[in-house]
Amino acid sequence: xxxxxxxxxxxxxxxxxxxxxxxxxxxxxxxxxxxxxxxxxxxxxxxxxxxxxxxxxxxxxxxxxxxxxxxxxxxxxxxxxxxxxxxxxxxxxxxxxxxxxxxxxxxxxxxxxxxxxxxxxxxxxxxxxxxxxxxxxxxxxxxxxxxxxxxxxxxxxxxxxxxxxxxxxxxxxxxxxxxxxxxxxxxxxxxxxxxxxxxxxxxxxxxxxxxxxxxxxxxxxxxxxxxxxxxxxxxxxxxxxxxxxxxxxxxxxxxxxxxxxxxxxxxxx
Ligand SMILES: [Fe+2]
Numbered sequence: 001x002x003x004x005x006x007x008x009x010x011x012x013x014x015x016x017x018x019x020x021x022x023x024x025x026x027x028x029x030x031x032x033x034x035x036x037x038x039x040x041x042x043x044x045x046x047x048x049x050x051x052x053x054x055x056x057x058x059x060x061x062x063x064x065x066x067x068x069x070x071x072x073x074x075x076x077x078x079x080x081x082x083x084x085x086x087x088x089x090x091x092x093x094x095x096x097x098x099x100x101x102x103x104x105x106x107x108x109x110x111x112x113x114x115x116x117x118x119x120x121x122x123x124x125x126x127x128x129x130x131x132x133x134x135x136x137x138x139x140x141x142x143x144x145x146x147x148x149x150x151x152x153x154x155x156x157x158x159x160x161x162x163x164x165x166x167x168x169x170x171x172x173x174x175x176x177x178x179x180x181x182x183x184x185x186x187x188x189x190x191x192x193x194x195x196x197x198x199x200x201x202x203x204x205x206x207x208x209x210x211x212x213x214x215x216x217x218x219x220x221x222x223x224x225x226x227x228x229x230x231x232x233x234x235x236x237x238x239x240x241x242x243x244x245x246x247x248x249x250x251x252x253x254x255x256x257x258x259x260x261x262x263x264x265x266x267x268x269x
Pocket of ligand 1: 008049190192
């Protein structure tokens with residue numbers, strides 16, 4: 001199984017540039033790279049901030065930008081998104097019974113759960129009691145390993161400019177996740193940076209944005225500074241032993257150089 005994760009596309013309406021460029025161009029570059037190298041992926045999970053300001057025209061441009069993407073796509077909400085505008089352009093999107101853009105599916109031995117952590121009007125994430133109850137029911141119905149996708153990270157990343165904007169009630173989820181009898185792996189966006197670690201025994205990963213990144217300033221508090229550091233996406237490879245996550249840049253000049261060292265010097269016991 002192969003899962004692609006990319007995040008924080010921040011697509012704008014027509015003629016709406018962001019930091020001087022069009023985020024749709026960067027999405028197209030990402031789509032081309034995925035198609036060229038990972039057309040065999042089972043899914044592409046887009047972990048929110050699909051648009052920059054939730055405009056309907058931006059979702060229409062997103063739809064255009066994803067038309068050529070070969071693997072099936074799963075779309076999630078971030079704090080920059082609007083559920084009504086999203087649903088007007090993606091009426092087929094799966095929701096729970098309460099209308100939140102969250103759902104779950106089984107792939108092999110794994111349960112993939114997509115959370116909707118958008119709290120309208122707020123930059124931080126929040127999982128209300130109804131959504132939390134839905135999560136509890138999902139976990140209770142499946143005993144195998146889980147990949148839990150959410151726009152907002154649950155852990156603090158020791159990164160002050162974004163930590164105050166993470167999922168604010170993550171402690172409410174912790175006992176639910178810890179009670180699951182198999183490993184639960186957490187995958188998020190929002191921070192516009194690749195990071196990985198362990199939070200209360202749970203493995204977590206965050207990924208870059210497809211458009212812009214946040215500077216790694218570990219002292220700064222308040223709003224993060226945006227940059228055009230190289231964008232990347234995650235390639236998640238689950239197997240019977242666990243999973244591996246690779247981080248793949250795109251939008252670079254794809255030259256290849258064969259290894260030219262002394263192969264006789266390479267030894268393996
Ligand atoms: Fe974002």
